[in-house]
Amino acid sequence: MHTPLVELRLNQSAVGKVYAKLEMLNPFGMKDRAAKQIIMEAKKNGDLKDGTPIIESSSGTMALGLALVGTYLGHDVHIVTDPRTDKLTIAKLKALGCKIETVHEMSDRGWQSARLDRLDELLRNNPNAFCPHQYENIDNPRAYESLANEVLKELPEINILVASAGSGGSLCGTARALKKNNPNLRVVAVDAVGSVIFNQPDIPDRLQGGHGNSVVPRNVDFSIIDEVHWLNDEECFSATLELAQHEKIFAGNSSAAVYAVSRWISSQVPKGTNILTIFPDRGDRYHHTVYNEDYRKEKGMSNLFVPSSPKMVNYGEIVENWSFAYLQDEKEPVL
Numbered sequence: 001m002h003t004p005l006v007e008l009r010l011n012q013s014a015v016g017k018v019y020a021k022l023e024m025l026n027p028f029g030m031k032d033r034a035a036k037q038i039i040m041e042a043k044k045n046g047d048l049k050d051g052t053p054i055i056e057s058s059s060g061t062m063a064l065g066l067a068l069v070g071t072y073l074g075h076d077v078h079i080v081t082d083p084r085t086d087k088l089t090i091a092k093l094k095a096l097g098c099k100i101e102t103v104h105e106m107s108d109r110g111w112q113s114a115r116l117d118r119l120d121e122l123l124r125n126n127p128n129a130f131c132p133h134q135y136e137n138i139d140n141p142r143a144y145e146s147l148a149n150e151v152l153k154e155l156p157e158i159n160i161l162v163a164s165a166g167s168g169g170s171l172c173g174t175a176r177a178l179k180k181n182n183p184n185l186r187v188v189a190v191d192a193v194g195s196v197i198f199n200q201p202d203i204p205d206r207l208q209g210g211h212g213n214s215v216v217p218r219n220v221d222f223s224i225i226d227e228v229h230w231l232n233d234e235e236c237f238s239a240t241l242e243l244a245q246h247e248k249i250f251a252g253n254s255s256a257a258v259y260a261v262s263r264w265i266s267s268q269v270p271k272g273t274n275i276l277t278i279f280p281d282r283g284d285r286y287h288h289t290v291y292n293e294d295y296r297k298e299k300g301m302s303n304l305f306v307p308s309s310p311k312m313v314n315y316g317e318i319v320e321n322w323s324f325a326y327l328q329d330e331k332e333p334v335l
């Protein structure tokens with residue numbers, strides 16, 4: 001918490017300024033904030049009793065946040081993961097004292113739903129356990145009020161928020177809090193090609209991690225989102241390499257997807273526009289995937305580049321490359 005806010009260098013086409021909130025510099029990542037809010041609130045209202053376990057499904061950052069706060073406060077923390085979870089995260093979870101449950105087969109609705117099925121089973125067998133249910137727990141988005149307040153102290157005027165969507169907590173929670181200060185805030189979601197959140201077909205073996213989902217979480221508040229962008233795996237990986245090369249920020253691929261989108265938006269807006277982005281995690285756990293040339297080659301990524309601009313589509317049209325659509329009446333927002 002109290003993470004740094006840095007202005008990005010961008011490129012020659014940039015007009016608006018882009019500021020990145022480096023949530024990656026929390027002890028484990030962005031979800032330390034959400035985990036703390038969820039656990040403290042559950043202890044306060046009696047949903048989490050002393051000594052009872054915490055059980056949740058997560059592929060990374062939420063697991064680490066829950067492990068950090070939950071085990072510190074004396075709770076057993078059980079995490080349901082899938083084989084996509086990297087070894088570094090597993091090592092960190094084990095080091096913190098977490099119990100790990102890995103599902104080995106995806107359901108016909110992908111890995112997330114396989115994990116959620118296993119989570120339901122564990123909760124039935126542990127009736128006293130507390131499940132944070134990050135996809136629908138209102139304390140997930142609420143956690144980002146503190147993020148918004150930290151930013152507003154340093155940057156009182158924010159015109160556009162660009163953030164990735166997984167559970168919807170960080171994007172919608174930050175947007176809701178910022179809108180109290182600026183009701184005209186333009187809210188831009190960044191998703192993965194192959195994620196179902198914004199009316200697209202599922203590609204269960206998509207390679208981008210963190211953002212995107214195979215189910216639509218209740219914490220995605222469509223009523224406050226103006227626009228959504230999707231990047232495919234290769235574009236997202238390329239943006240991750242560019243972020244490290246150009247901005248000197250060694251981050252995960254969700255940070256890079258919002259980097260690419262905010263960089264382009266900064267070239268489309270009037271001077272004086274301030275754009276806020278959120279960078280959720282560090283690059284370390286992607287060293288063997290996004291940052292590994294052999295892995296990229298094996299996955300057929302030979303044209304590593306980010307297009308200079310996205311394609312505009314109607315909401316509901318199926319996308320394969322970097323594209324965007326307006327959600328609210330499909331009208332271009334007026335700044």
Ligand SMILES: Cc1ncc(COP(=O)(O)O)c(C=O)c1O
Nearest residue numbers: 061166167168169170210254280
């Ligand atoms: C690395 C990373 N980026 C982005 C997200 C999306 O954040 P949210 O769940 O708040 O939508 C997540 C969620 O787990 C994540 O782990």
